[in-house]
Amino acid sequence: MTATEVQEAAATQPMDRGSSSDEVLELTFTEPGDLGIRIALNHDGHVLVKKIEPVPGPVERICPDLTPGDVLVAINATNVLPYSFRDVMKKLREAKSSGKPLQLTFLPKAGASFFTTTESLVEAWLREEQAHMDDGEFEVIFPPSQPLGFQLGESFLMVKPFVVAGVDVDAAWPARIVGKCVVKVNDHVVIGAPVDDVRELLLSNDLSLFPKQLALLRLSASMVSATQDDDYDIVTIPTPDWMPHFRFAQVERMLEVPTIEPFACVSDGPLLSPRVDKERRRDGIAPGQLLIAINGLSALGIHADPTPGASHVGMVSVALEKLKSEPRSLLFRDLTLYEREFRAQRPLSPWRRRSPQPTGGTSAVPSSTITITSAPRVLTELLNSSLARAPSSTGESRGARQTWVASRLRRVTIEAPSASEALGLSLETDFSTKYTVFHEFERYISMRSGAL
Structure with missing residues (x-):
């Protein structure tokens, strides 16, 4: 249950604090991760919901180490390097709504020089991959x-x-x-x-x-x-x-x-x-x-x-x-x-x-x-x-x-992506507009938005 659902459920079942027959609101959280609520004790020793906060999406929960500039190289088994940003987003939405496990593969930019372009980063990685074919x-x-x-x-x-x-x-x-x-x-x-x-x-x-x-x-x-x-x-x-x-x-x-x-x-x-x-x-x-x-x-x-x-x-x-x-x-x-x-x-x-x-x-x-x-x-x-x-x-x-050597790629696998829950990440194009790269994580009060 998302934080918004907690808020909405509480609003639909108000509690009369002065009555001896106060209703008890029982909530079941079925999703893993942060509940999106902060609690505190009042002066009577009762536990109260103090704050409702945005929660991380599935991608951030699985791979919090993604950094801006990491290149999206594959969606499931499909190499997306040749695709335009528009086509990549279309394939991502199709894969997310398919009901099948979703795997996103990123090429990390971490460790590369500040002056290293995304294109040179990808080309160097492709040369490494080709070298493996000579084993x-x-x-x-x-x-x-x-x-x-x-x-x-x-x-x-x-x-x-x-x-x-x-x-x-x-x-x-x-x-x-x-x-x-x-x-x-x-x-x-x-x-x-x-x-x-x-x-x-x-x-x-x-x-x-x-x-x-x-x-x-x-x-x-x-x-x-x-x-x-x-x-x-x-x-x-x-x-x-x-x-x-x-x-x-x-x-x-x-x-x-x-x-x-x-x-x-x-x-x-x-x-x-x-x-x-x-x-x-x-x-x-x-x-x-x-x-x-x-x-x-x-x-x-x-x-x-x-x-x-x-x-x-x-x-x-x-x-x-x-x-x-x-x-x-x-x-x-x-x-x-x-x-x-x-x-x-x-x-x-x-x-x-x-x-x-x-x-x-x-x-x-x-x-x-x-x-x-x-x-x-x-x-x-x-x-x-x-x-x-x-x-x-x-x-x-x-x-x-x-x-034979450890892969530099980062793979984010979501076994059961929800069509109603956003992935919680923002993508953009690199400076050359040739590649799709990770921009930032996005957190939502409700994961039922149309965002990725």
Whole structure:
């Protein structure tokens, strides 16, 4: 209930202060945030409404850090940079009245020089976005029910994974994991990653990596003939003190890997820029790229199920089909760009590409000893296990390519915008009249106005 509704309700139900049968006005505030009223005690000790004040709108409540000059770059999934101010306002009103979640994306001006124009700010950001398209490895998050838009073929990749050579612990379980390959360390898929990076991550005693979780899989020559012993083993190492008990060796394996097949047609909208291949989609996916991981699980070395004729690519395709009603995170590798990055000595592993952030292990282990659990080897079952990392929905209506560095953009998401409640912000054009920028927050006694 807005402050005006409080005022109006009080006016329609006057109270006779001299009567012993005073009416009680009961008000229910269903909206979050400031109630818009200030109260005080009178000399009799009664609580009185002292003042009614304007309240912040939804945008200010969600993102109070917006500053004048921040550029509105998108409304939901629509890039509004090319649109006139009139068209932007029209799209904003349409999106607000649609009854669907509303997301406004702003490019902050904070940190830019006073003399930096909005146009130069936008151009610099667009160059950053284009640079991300040159990453040799990248992640795309697909929203629920969106078709992937490609088919998978089969290729091979020579990898040099680390296997458990021995564990100096007086217990029965070490024999179970000896010879198994390290496929994942904490949240990082390491099979197929640069050897030196994997070695550093695997052997590091950095406390932020503990408890350290190793996902192990036996990469046998015959995937179909795999036994229960070939299930995933998940070993959780509580502290660095246990690391000297483990011995690892490096081996070579030629593994099947899913590959993006040539597109039957290009239906993913306009190309991003002339620099990209004519068949490359706006999200960067192109024929010949390798599918490295699905929801944080390796797409290499997958065991086929016992079904006659089951293949590696078939297993991946079936697993992706079963996930179509959920958000999906797919990690791709473009070999041409990957080699270019290698020559330029750029970081190649996902954990080295990302912005610095706390990397801690999976969860605290109450015991001070090593624990070991199992997970199914078949991908369709594995994707429903605790080893998988299901992504959060990005709010986009189509696949959204992620960046390895933290985005500078500010996103304001209103899950249930009210047609009768103003957003509580004022927009204007920049000096060049080319872009729509944030001007200021607006507060209202009543949010039932026609303002934004």
